[in-house]
Amino acid sequence: MSGAPKTAVLAGEGALPGLIVRALGDAGTAPLVLALEGMPVAVPAEGFRLEQLVPLLDRLVDQGFARVVFAGAIRRPRLDPERFDARTASLVPRILTAMQHGDDGALREVIAIFEEWGLEVVGVDEVCPALVPDEGVLAGEPLTADRADAARAAAILSATGALDIGQGCVVVQGLCLAFETLPGTEAMLDFAALHQGLRPRPEGARGVLFKAPKPGQDRRIDLPAIGPDTVAQAARAGLAGIAWQAGGVLLLDREATIAAAQSAGVFLWARA
Template sequence: MAEAAARAETGTGPVAIVAGAGRLPLLIAASLDRAGRACRVLAIRGFADPATRRRADATVDLLDVRGALETLCAWAPAGVTLAGAVARPSPAALLNTMAAYRNREALRSLASGGDDHLLRGVLALLEEHGLQVLGVRDLAPDLMAPAGRFGRVSPDEAAEASVASGRALLAGLSPHDVGQAAVVASRRVLAVEGPEGTDRMLARARALARRPLGLGRPPAAMVLVKRAKDGQDLRVDLPAIGPRTVKRAAQAGCLGIAVGAGDTLVLDRPETVALADRLGLFLLGLPADSLPPDPESPR
């Protein structure tokens, strides 16, 4: 543990990527490779994609807290980043019952409360072992949304008004840990993201916006707005969009997507932008001064 703390202090050692589902772990690894920074990947069994598992330097069970910490401390990394989706520990996730029993006290603490409680618990556990947690935007800023328009399509005045309404709505909901996204048409709120995630929220918005059998037109100036919650620890919980988000937003009837510039991941950015252009959706990065600060980010 002392060695891990020393490496974090001096900035030497590799960056450790704790990898869950999706392409983000490999995108971060590729960005670090381009920057000439060494990295090692710790894949979470049952969640990490096959390509990530092939790239991984080690693999652990979701509930093997001790094994994960021992591996990370042995690597003595300059920092650790958490990337990719994982499910909250549940009976269905008990792939290694001995690991779950051995770590039962830590798991009991992490599994109680909401998502913010869970993330704070994970951060505290890592930091107690001398591991510095770094955010994706600190390690791979090229993966973040830029400010302003980043496709060919521009929002009209009505769409900009919807974006402003959505941004104000999400700011008001931030203290309640509700979600990071909403679908708004002018001043009408069609859907707010809950635990089900953005894709399912867009499906609900599509159902509410159209008559049965998908007939009829969506409401005017319908947009998707996604941004970080106030006080959100952006080292471990970033909003994200990608090609699938663009496709689902178009299917729901949205004219475009507005996200927090510098605080929202854009996965597979060239493909995301090309698809938005092809479908006629605008992509807009909201100015940084409209977003919450990240007090935990390393200076």
């Protein structure tokens, strides 16, 4: 595709960076892949340090890059004060102030900095829209009780979104069994598995994992994601299925995830 904008991918953990790199390559624009030094990424990437962010931004502009995609989970790095260049050091107060408002605030500030260099930050859903399913049931069939649990979970996440805590929760028979916090989805589902015996009616509804972006979240960075591992973890927790906000959650490795859900007897539902 001649004339396609030059794109840099800031790769984090997980399978998503590889999917994005492949999608961009298929579209005719081989991206520059970057990753924070020391971060385990599953694609070949050039390392950089956050303490040298401004020189990196200058280089991207000088080399004609027009847009940037953030892909995968990025852990907050340990910073070395002695390695900051003067211009990057001048940005630290802005970032630290934003971080006091949680991850969303920090991410919005990072986007603003990239945009100040004339770089467009685009969402994964723009680069690879097939990763974000529209409304519909993809595997199994949620029962009436499951749909009620999903509605309850959606209400919980909507109410807690302003607190910038997490993007998922587990609801069983109308009760919140587990909530996603800093350790992430896997830790939440491990907790749910450990406490699955707390169902009020042992023979009743088995519960639902629900995921959604936080209300007002900038969806260009840090969309929640579901993949085959999520299905396996939900099955171990004894849950009936996984529901999520249609158009707001990444479905990684769609065919494998659906196959895993069918094998485990777990429903998959993109809920409006």
